[in-house]
Amino acid sequence: MYEGAIQxxxxxxxxxxxxxxxxxxxxxxxxxxADPADVNRLATALRxxxxxxxxxxxxxxxxxxxxxxxxxxxRRTNEVLCVVEEPKDVVAIExxxxxxxxxxxxxxxxxxxxxxxxxNLRVRELLMRLGTGEVQELILATDPNTExxxxxxxxxxxxxxxxxxxxxxxxxxxxxxxxEYADExxxxxxxxxxRAI
Ligand SMILES: [Zn+2]
Numbered sequence: 001m002y003e004g005a006i007q008x009x010x011x012x013x014x015x016x017x018x019x020x021x022x023x024x025x026x027x028x029x030x031x032x033x034a035d036p037a038d039v040n041r042l043a044t045a046l047r048x049x050x051x052x053x054x055x056x057x058x059x060x061x062x063x064x065x066x067x068x069x070x071x072x073x074x075r076r077t078n079e080v081l082c083v084v085e086e087p088k089d090v091v092a093i094e095x096x097x098x099x100x101x102x103x104x105x106x107x108x109x110x111x112x113x114x115x116x117x118x119x120n121l122r123v124r125e126l127l128m129r130l131g132t133g134e135v136q137e138l139i140l141a142t143d144p145n146t147e148x149x150x151x152x153x154x155x156x157x158x159x160x161x162x163x164x165x166x167x168x169x170x171x172x173x174x175x176x177x178x179x180e181y182a183d184e185x186x187x188x189x190x191x192x193x194x195r196a197i
Contacts, residue, residue, distance in 0.1 A: 006032060058129075060105040060122050062087045070094075070103055077101050082139040083126065083155065084179070085109050085148065092180045093141065096188035101139075104129060109147035110154055118154060126155075130162060137165045139194060143179050144169075156197045167194040 001007055006028055014024035031039055055061070056068035063069070070076065070090065080101030084090055090103050106121040129135070138159055142148035156166045170193030179187070 055105075059103045060087075060107060060125070061090050061103055075100075078134045079136040080139065081129065081135045081137070082141050084141050085143055085151075086180075089141065089143075089179045092182065092187060093191070096184050096191060098188045098191040099139075101137075106142070106151070109142055109151040111147045111150075121151075123155070123158075127158070130159060130164060135164055137167060139191075140166065140168045140197070141179065145178075148179075152197070166197055168197045169194050 002010065009028045009031065010021075010024045013019055013027050014021055016024075019027070031042075052064050053062050054064070056063040056066075056071055058067055058071045061068040061070060063071075065072070077100055080099075081104055082093065082099060082101055083104045083106060084093065085106055085108055087105055090105065093099050093103075104122070104126050106123070106126070108116055108121055110116060110118060110121070130138070138155075140152040140155055142151045152168055156168075159166050169187075169190040182190070
């Protein structure tokens with residue numbers, strides 16, 4: 001189509017999630033006509049995210065230090081642990097302002113069709129955290145879709161014998177959806193109304 005660098009950029013952009021060929025072309029030509037300082041800032045941001053961002057060694061949220069901001073906060077309680085699929089779910093729940101406990105990011109959900117089982121998620125690390133005896137309640141805030149429900153059921157069966165209260169977010173969340181797309185009020189209510197499973 002185009003030659004050299006502009007086509008390389010279109011190809012790279014087109015590999016990003018949610019960016020179709022037309023968007024890739026539009027962004028590439030925007031970059032071409034943009035101010036060099038703006039393009040440099042973008043390039044630096046892309047490089048820095050790979051250099052600086054890593055996963056929290058405790059909860060596997062994104063972090064720029066050994067531990068993420070939530071794990072470093074001494075004002076939060078260790079007695080309630082909220083299990084989510086991805087770091088973006090931590091952001092969604094933090095936005096509600098309803099939760100003052102800690103998180104555990106699984107890194108996905110059980111999905112047999114795609115070959116994702118408990119061993120591919122951070123389940124072992126979760127059980128190790130629960131083993132210290134500090135956690136009184138485990139909130140399963142996986143997505144309200146088939147994979148998320150399967151993951152919550154699996155974890156519930158695993159954790160309940162440990163004598164820890166296990167709760168699931170209340171309904172009201174869009175079924176089949178992604179936690180991150182729920183608005184703050186709906187997600188906040190789902191949190192308040194969580195039920196034992
Ligand atoms: Zn953390």
